């Protein structure tokens with residue numbers, strides 16, 4: 001574990017082990033993290049893997065978030081938003097790390113959860129690598145009639161973090177079902193090869209989301225997390241999108257703030273054309289943020305049995321849609337507002353715009369829109385859910 005501040009590290013560990021659950025406990029950690037991210041500033045704005053940002057998170061008390069560090073839902077989304085505001089590549093990597101810990105917490109055995117907690121204490125970076133092409137990863141062997149050792153064959157695309165992730169969680173095909181495998185990527189039994197030239201993206205270059213071939217990697221029965229099909233179990237599978245939406249919204253808030261500063265530096269902070277442009281953008285972003293908060297409340301209500309899974313999943317699709325639309329509108333307005341001059345380096349806009357445009361590309365966006373429309377026309381009723389249904393004791 002790397003740390004630049006011993007005192008803060010000790011505090012953070014104590015908090016982690018106590019499995020924090022109150023907003024008051026978390027406030028000092030948020031303040032420290034916020035100041036740390038601000039101090040890194042330019043260190044997070046290069047096209048390089050955000051190692052220093054990850055070190056900051058390792059020392060922050062939030063490294064086990066989603067796993068042993070149990071955060072209340074609003075705090076989790078605040079964390080994602082805060083990191084995304086500092087750096088979208090850092091936010092993407094951290095969101096994958098948290099997602100892996102959440103999946104191991106939900107579906108892993110007691111031994112596997114304890115193993116992940118030890119890995120967290122050692123500062124290891126987790127990730128979830130699901131996306132793949134035609135040559136997706138298969139798990140071969142391990143049981144009759146094929147009793148050869150469990151072996152991986154095939155590749156994953158968009159493997160964020162690449163070789164920096166020493167504990168990737170891989171949903172792989174095993175006899176037609178999806179099985180989660182926690183790979184010890186730095187162990188001698190693991191054979192990872194990056195496909196040259198596989199990561200030359202529009203933006204988010206710093207995440208190093210290469211294509212990795214795992215063919216020949218050996219795993220053990222104890223590396224299999226949960227039962228076949230667990231990865232796709234709802235509502236967890238879809239509701240995880242709330243976290244990436246929070247990261248994206250954080251990135252959008254950063255872009256808006258930077259554009260505002262730039263316009264003021266040019267003496268255009270009171271220009272009416274710009275005012276008209278950003279009134280709508282702010283409203284859409286704010287709407288997406290409120291819808292996200294509502295999504296988090298609905299997730300809790302669903303887990304408590306007060307709201308149906310279908311209602312929650314419709315909300316998740318709505319949050320995705322609202323976030324994508326608000327961010328795209330902001331990107332368009334920002335490009336128009338700063339113009340070509342603003343899109344020159346060293347101004348930050350070309351990188352912020354490219355990163356947000358790239359990170360907005362999430363799986364099957366039109367399918368999400370279609371599902372939501374189907375629900376609206378067939379299942380929604382005007383008294384289905386209103387803010388009055390929110391239980392204040394849940395907040």
Ligand SMILES: Cc1cc2nc3c(=O)[nH]c(=O)nc-3n(C[C@H](O)[C@H](O)[C@H](O)COP(=O)(O)OP(=O)(O)OC[C@H]3O[C@@H](n4cnc5c(N)ncnc54)[C@H](O)[C@@H]3O)c2cc1C
Pocket residue numbers: 092096127128129130131157158159160161203204207209358359361362363364365366367
């Ligand atoms: C920076 C970055 C980091 C990432 N890191 C990871 C990671 O660590 N792990 C991971 O698992 N993934 C990762 N991903 C992948 C990500 O989760 C998505 O899977 C990926 O971005 C979706 O790609 P796409 O835009 O091509 O989506 P698609 O779902 O392919 O959508 C693209 C278009 O195809 C259309 N389409 C989709 N399916 C169909 C269909 N069946 N029939 C007709 N049209 C269809 C859609 O409507 C849309 O118009 C990352 C992505 C990015 C950008």
